[in-house]
Amino acid sequence: QTVEIFKALGDKTRLEIVEYLCEKGEVACGEISERFPQSQPTMSHHYHKLKEAGILNIREEGVKHFYSVD
DSSP: OHHHHHHHHTSHHHHHHHHHHHHHSSEEHHHHHHHSOOOHHHHHHHHHHHHHTTOEEEEEETTEEEEEEO
16 A cells, blocks of 8 residues: 555645645545646546545535545
8 A cells, every 4th residue: 555655746736736735634626626727537537546646535416526635
């Protein structure tokens, strides 16, 4: 588990996403996308890697997704 966490955080964008979420708490997907101007598929990839490592919580409310650090 520790190795997966470090692998996930080894990417600069993913580390910045986690830092941002630590500052803000739970944040809607759209707000994160405004802060990190990358394509939607790229951001989805980052979210997936962080979730796989057990770092990211995802809460769905209708069609909206909210992210927070676990």
